[in-house]
Amino acid sequence: RKEVEQDPGPFNVPEGATVAFNCTYSNSASQSFFWYRQDCRKEPKLLMSVYSSGNEDGRFTAQLNRASQYISLLIRDSKLSDSATYLCVVNLGASNTGKLIFGQGTTLQVKP
Amino acid sequence: GAVVSQHPSRVICKSGTSVKIECRSLDFQATTMFWYRQFPKQSLMLMATSNEGSKATYEQGVEKDKFLINHASLTLSTLTVTSAHPEDSSFYICSAPPSSYLGGYTFGSGTRLTVV
Numbered sequence: 564r565k566e567v568e569q570d571p572g573p574f575n576v577p578e579g580a581t582v583a584f585n586c587t588y589s590n591s592a593s594q595s596f597f598w599y600r601q602d603c604r605k606e607p608k609l610l611m612s613v614y615s616s617g618n619e620d621g622r623f624t625a626q627l628n629r630a631s632q633y634i635s636l637l638i639r640d641s642k643l644s645d646s647a648t649y650l651c652v653v654n655l656g657a658s659n660t661g662k663l664i665f666g667q668g669t670t671l672q673v674k675p
Numbered sequence: 676g677a678v679v680s681q682h683p684s685r686v687i688c689k690s691g692t693s694v695k696i697e698c699r700s701l702d703f704q705a706t707t708m709f710w711y712r713q714f715p716k717q718s719l720m721l722m723a724t725s726n727e728g729s730k731a732t733y734e735q736g737v738e739k740d741k742f743l744i745n746h747a748s749l750t751l752s753t754l755t756v757t758s759a760h761p762e763d764s765s766f767y768i769c770s771a772p773p774s775s776y777l778g779g780y781t782f783g784s785g786t787r788l789t790v791v
Contacts (some may be wrong), residue, residue, distance in 0.1 A: 571716075597779060604787065606768055607719070609779030650718070663709070663770070663780060665718040 564589055568649050569666035577674055580641045584669045586634040586651030594661065595654040596627055598636050600647045601668060606651055610636075641673045677703050679771050681783025686789055688759055696754045696786045698769035705771040708752035709780070710744060713766040725752045759790040 568587045576582050588596075596613040611618065613625040613634055619627040634651055651666035678701040688694050698708055706727045711719040723733045723744050731744035743755040756763055768785040 565716075576751075587712055604766070604785075606782040606785045608782070610771070612779065661772075662724070663719075664721075665711075667718045 566664045567653050567666035567670050571667050572671050573670040575672045579604050581639045584636045588653045597652040599650040602647050643673050646673045653660045677781040679781045685787045692756045697783040698752045698783045700750045704749035709770045710754050711768045761790045764790045
């Protein structure tokens with residue numbers, strides 16, 4: 564079983580749609596959680612950290628369910644510029660020098 | 676914010692040669708640097724962790740004699756792919772840990788290595 568699992572997609576949605584991505588992780592000792600965005604042939608960039616209480620940043624909402632070891636990302640009012648691969652990332656360490664474990668990524672294509 | 680400069684961005688080399696990839700932290704000191712490899716349509720896989728002043732820690736299955744890592748100073752970490760083969764062709768990327776617990780890691784821009 565992969566340590567971090569995501570549906571690779573692709574998710575093809577029209578502009579303005581709401582789309583949700585899910586992610587599960589296997590290590591219950593995982594300490595912190597993130598969503599990164601990766602454009603083709605580029606480095607990953609932090610989209611948002613995921614907090615236990617859930618958090619929102621503009622059109623993006625992240626949720627964490629520690630009991631189910633499940634993380635989600637909701638994108639509202641999709642824009643063409645949201646087209647990218649979204650990586651679910653888990654930090655196994657208890658400190659900020661812990662290893663990051665990446666999911667395979669979920670590809671989103673937003674179409675006009 | 677923190678910036679990690681990675682060079683070269685793209686390199687093509689012949690089989691059997693060695694390639695050095697550099698990552699520099701530009702406005703902060705990085706005592707630790709993570710090195711990842713990403714094959715097409717796959718996730719980033721951690722190869723090794725470099726630590727300034729000590730030996731790198733390699734992940735299981737990564738040959739330390741083939742992927743030489745040196746963390747020469749608080750601002751420079753290098754990965755050398757020795758005796759490169761076509762199967763080493765990949766996207767290599769470095770990352771420095773964040774300054775705060777819930778902060779994001781800072782990534783270099785990546786090096787696309789093609790071995791012919």
